Amino acid sequence: xxxxxxxxxxxxxxxxxxxxxxxxxxxxxxxxxxxxxxxxxxxxxxxxxxxxxxxxxxxxxxxxxxxxxxxxxxxxxxxxxxxxxxxxxxxxxxxxxxxxxxxxxxxxxxxxxxxxxxxxxxxxxxxxxxxxxxxxxxxxxxxxxxxxxxxxxxxxxxxxxxxxxxxxxxxxxxxxxxxxxxxxxxxxxxxxxxxxxxxxxxxxxxxxxxxxxxxxx
Amino acid sequence: xxxxxxxxxxxxxxxxxxxxxxxxxxxxxxxxxxxxxxxxxxxxxxxxxxxxxxxxxxxxxxxxxxxxxxxxxxxxxxxxxxxxxxxxxxxxxxxxxxxxxxxxxxxxxxxxxxxxxxxxxxxxxxxxxxxxxxxxxxxxxxxxxxxxxxxxxxxxxxxxxxxxxxxxxxxxxxxxxxxxxxxxxxxxxxxxxxxxxxxxxxxxxxxxxxxxxxxxx
Amino acid sequence: xxxxxxxxxxxxxxxxxxxxxxxxxxxxxxxxxxxxxxxxxxxxxxxxxxxxxxxxxxxxxxxxxxxxxxxxxxxxxxxxxxxxxxxxxxxxxxxxxxxxxxxxxxxxxxxxxxxxxxxxxxxxxxxxxxxxxxxxxxxxxxxxxxxxxxxxxxxxxxxxxxxxxxxxxxxxxxxxxxxxxxxxxxxxxxxxxxxxxxxxxxxxxxxxxxxxxxxxx
Amino acid sequence: xxxxxxxxxxxxxxxxxxxxxxxxxxxxxxxxxxxxxxxxxxxxxxxxxxxxxxxxxxxxxxxxxxxxxxxxxxxxxxxxxxxxxxxxxxxxxxxxxxxxxxxxxxxxxxxxxxxxxxxxxxxxxxxxxxxxxxxxxxxxxxxxxxxxxxxxxxxxxxxxxxxxxxxxxxxxxxxxxxxxxxxxxxxxxxxxxxxxxxxxxxxxxxxxxxxxxxxxx
Numbered sequence: 084x085x086x087x088x089x090x091x092x093x094x095x096x097x098x099x100x101x102x103x104x105x106x107x108x109x110x111x112x113x114x115x116x117x118x119x120x121x122x123x124x125x126x127x128x129x130x131x132x133x134x135x136x137x138x139x140x141x142x143x144x145x146x147x148x149x150x151x152x153x154x155x156x157x158x159x160x161x162x163x164x165x166x167x168x169x170x171x172x173x174x175x176x177x178x179x180x181x182x183x184x185x186x187x188x189x190x191x192x193x194x195x196x197x198x199x200x201x202x203x204x205x206x207x208x209x210x211x212x213x214x215x216x217x218x219x220x221x222x223x224x225x226x227x228x229x230x231x232x233x234x235x236x237x238x239x240x241x242x243x244x245x246x247x248x249x250x251x252x253x254x255x256x257x258x259x260x261x262x263x264x265x266x267x268x269x270x271x272x273x274x275x276x277x278x279x280x281x282x283x284x285x286x287x288x289x290x291x292x293x294x295x296x297x298x299x300x
Numbered sequence: 301x302x303x304x305x306x307x308x309x310x311x312x313x314x315x316x317x318x319x320x321x322x323x324x325x326x327x328x329x330x331x332x333x334x335x336x337x338x339x340x341x342x343x344x345x346x347x348x349x350x351x352x353x354x355x356x357x358x359x360x361x362x363x364x365x366x367x368x369x370x371x372x373x374x375x376x377x378x379x380x381x382x383x384x385x386x387x388x389x390x391x392x393x394x395x396x397x398x399x400x401x402x403x404x405x406x407x408x409x410x411x412x413x414x415x416x417x418x419x420x421x422x423x424x425x426x427x428x429x430x431x432x433x434x435x436x437x438x439x440x441x442x443x444x445x446x447x448x449x450x451x452x453x454x455x456x457x458x459x460x461x462x463x464x465x466x467x468x469x470x471x472x473x474x475x476x477x478x479x480x481x482x483x484x485x486x487x488x489x490x491x492x493x494x495x496x497x498x499x500x501x502x503x504x505x506x507x508x509x510x511x512x513x514x515x516x517x
Numbered sequence: 518x519x520x521x522x523x524x525x526x527x528x529x530x531x532x533x534x535x536x537x538x539x540x541x542x543x544x545x546x547x548x549x550x551x552x553x554x555x556x557x558x559x560x561x562x563x564x565x566x567x568x569x570x571x572x573x574x575x576x577x578x579x580x581x582x583x584x585x586x587x588x589x590x591x592x593x594x595x596x597x598x599x600x601x602x603x604x605x606x607x608x609x610x611x612x613x614x615x616x617x618x619x620x621x622x623x624x625x626x627x628x629x630x631x632x633x634x635x636x637x638x639x640x641x642x643x644x645x646x647x648x649x650x651x652x653x654x655x656x657x658x659x660x661x662x663x664x665x666x667x668x669x670x671x672x673x674x675x676x677x678x679x680x681x682x683x684x685x686x687x688x689x690x691x692x693x694x695x696x697x698x699x700x701x702x703x704x705x706x707x708x709x710x711x712x713x714x715x716x717x718x719x720x721x722x723x724x725x726x727x728x729x730x731x732x733x734x
Numbered sequence: 735x736x737x738x739x740x741x742x743x744x745x746x747x748x749x750x751x752x753x754x755x756x757x758x759x760x761x762x763x764x765x766x767x768x769x770x771x772x773x774x775x776x777x778x779x780x781x782x783x784x785x786x787x788x789x790x791x792x793x794x795x796x797x798x799x800x801x802x803x804x805x806x807x808x809x810x811x812x813x814x815x816x817x818x819x820x821x822x823x824x825x826x827x828x829x830x831x832x833x834x835x836x837x838x839x840x841x842x843x844x845x846x847x848x849x850x851x852x853x854x855x856x857x858x859x860x861x862x863x864x865x866x867x868x869x870x871x872x873x874x875x876x877x878x879x880x881x882x883x884x885x886x887x888x889x890x891x892x893x894x895x896x897x898x899x900x901x902x903x904x905x906x907x908x909x910x911x912x913x914x915x916x917x918x919x920x921x922x923x924x925x926x927x928x929x930x931x932x933x934x935x936x937x938x939x940x941x942x943x944x945x946x947x948x949x950x951x
Binding site for chain 1: 405
Binding site: 616624625628629633685687688690695696698699700702706731 | 833834835836838839841842845846849850902904905906907908909910911912913914915916917919920923948
C-alpha cells in the first residue's frame, strides 16, 4: 500500500516506517512539525503523534481521500469530533491502543467488573519518562470498560514501553490483570492490521479495532 | 446447620470450625487420623484433609445421609470415583478451590486461551512450605480450563496462603492473570456457601461450585 | 512480662493481645477511646493506634515508669517530640514498621539509591480499604531511606495487609523491590521482640528497631 | 576502537554491531558458523554466541592479541578453562550478564541471603521462546551469590528479553527482588563499557564486570 505518516520523526513514527518497510509498503507522505514531504498519493494516513496535529491530519486525509488510522493519546472532545466528522468521508479507526493483548484485557476486565461487583478496583499504568500525557490512553480505555469511578495511578520510570495493571480486591483475595508491551513494534503491527482492514473495507465509517482482531461480539 | 468436619485438627479444619461457629452453626461430628467425636447427626460433612481420608468420609456421609463439601487436593481417579458414586445418594460438591476469585480467574483464562491461540502459556503457583502436594489442585483446575499441554511451576516459600499466576506471552506483549488468597478464611466462607446450597437443594447429585457463585452459563 | 495495650479494641491491638497471650505474657492495662482498664502495673506499653492517643500514652508510661513500643503511623512533629521527650525517662522504640523484611528492604533500597543515582525511582503502597492515613508510615520510612524527592502512590484495595513496592528504572532495565506482609501477626511478633529488648536494656533512651534485628551497622 | 564480533548474525551479535556503530567504532572482524570476514586487526573481540564457539574465539584472540569480552551462557568447565588460560595473554572479561541492574541485584541478594538466613528462597527466570539453555546464565550468577541449594524455575514465553525474580519468604512476610531487561541494547551497552575498560587497562588478566561498574568492594 501507499501510506503516509504524521509525526514521522517521533518514536512511533519511526517504528511504523520501519515495520511497514519490512512488509514492502511504500511511504509516500511524511509530516511533522517542521516538514511536509510528498512523494505520491497516500491511500492511508497513520497518526500516532500529538493532539495538536489532528486538524492538519484530517485535512490531509480529505485532500487525498485517504483512510485514517489514529492512535494519538490525550485527545479532547474537539479532536474526537473532527475525527468522527472525517469518518463520513473516509474509513477511520481510532483507538488508544493497537495491541491484541490490551483489547483482550479490555474484554476480561469488563467481564470481571460485572461479576465482582463489590470488590474494589484500581488501575496502575507505568510508562517511560518521556511520556507526556497522564493517565495513558490505554488506562482511559480500561477505565471505560470497568465503568466505575476508580483511581488511576501513573508512574513514569526509565524506558518502560507500557505496563497496565488492573487490581480487583475483596477482603480475602486479590485478582490482578497485567499487560506489558515489550516494544513499540507490537503497536506498529496492530496499526498495519488496521490499515489493511480499512483499505479492504473501502467504505467511509468509524471501525472498531477490537472487532477487527476478535471479530463481532 | 448441624455439620461435621473431617481433618478437624488440620489448618483448614480449624479455619472452617472458627468460621462456621461465628455464623452460629453447630459442630456435631469431628474426625481426624486419631479421633472420632460424635455429638449428633450432621446434615453436611466438610472435608479439606488428605486423599487417604476419602473412603472413611464417604462412609460417614452414607451413614448419616449427610451432604458432602470436599476440597481435598491431590485426589486420584479412585477417590474421584468414590465421590461420584456417593453423589447418587446425597448432594455433593467437589472443587479444588472454594474462592470466588479463582473461579472468576478460571472463566477468563478459558476465554483468553480461546482468543490468544498462538501465544505461549505457563502457570506458576506458590504456596507455604508446609504444602505437600504439587502442583496445587487450583493449578490443575486452571490448566484444565486452558486445555493445552503447558508447564506448571510450583514454588514453596514461607507462609504464602496461595498465589496462582497464568502468563500468556506473544513476541511483542505479555498478559498476566494473578490470584492471591489473603487467608484461609476465604476458602472457609466459600465452603459455607457450598454447604448452604447443598442443604437447600436437598436432592442427590454432583453440583458445580462455579454455578453456585456465578449462576448457570 | 506485664504489659499494656493502647487501642486494645482495634485490629493491631487485638493481634498484639492474642500473640502476647500465646507467649505467656500478662495483660494488665488496656486503653481505648472509651475505656481504661487497670489490673496491675505494666512494665511496657504497646501503642499501634492513632496519633491522637500519643499524649495519653506518654502520660501512662510516665505514671508507671513503663517502656514504650509505638508503631502508630501518621505521626506529626508534635507527637514525635512528645515521644522523644518521654525517652529521657524510659526506654522507647518508635518505628513505622515492626517487620524484619521491611527493615531489610530499607537497607537495600538505601544501598541501591546510592548506586543507581541516575535511575528513576517511585514507590507504590497497597493496603486494605480500612486504612485511613496515606501514604503509609512504611512508605515514608522507605522514602527517607531513598532520600530523593519521588512520587508515592497509595492504593486501598480489599483486605491487603500491606504491600510496598520500590521501582528503580533506567532506559534499558528495571529493578523492583517488593515487600508483602502476609498478616498482622508479623508486626505483633516484631513488637514483642522490641518489648523484650527494652525490658532487657532497662535504661532510658530512643532505640532503633533496625539495630535490634540486624545488630549495629 | 577496532572490534570483532563472533556470532555476528545472531540476535546479540546484531545488537552489538548496531550499538557500536552508533558510537563510531569500527567493525573489522566477523565470524559465525558459516563465514569469517576479516577487514583489519581487531583490538577486542565480543562473543555472545554459543559454547561451541569458544575454542575458535580463543584462537582468534591469540592471533590478533585482541582482548575478549565474552557473555556466552551455558558454558561448561572446559570452556571456562580455555578462557582463563587466554587471560594470561590478553585482558578478558567473562560474565553471564552485562547489565548494571543485574549486578546491583547480585549485590543485594547476596546481602539478603546473609541477613534472612532462615527464610526460604527460590528463583524464577523468564525468557523468550527462542532461548535454548536453562536455567539462564544470570540465574546461575544469582544462585551463586545466594550460595544455598535452591530451586530455579525457567519459563519460556513469547518475546521476553529476560526477567529474573528472587523470592525470599518467611512465615509472615515475603520479599521479592525482580529485574527486567527492556531490550538487548542494555547488554550491548554493558559490553561496550567492558571493551573500553579492557583497552584502557591493557594488561593481561581476568577482570570483573561488577568491579568495572561499581568500583572495588
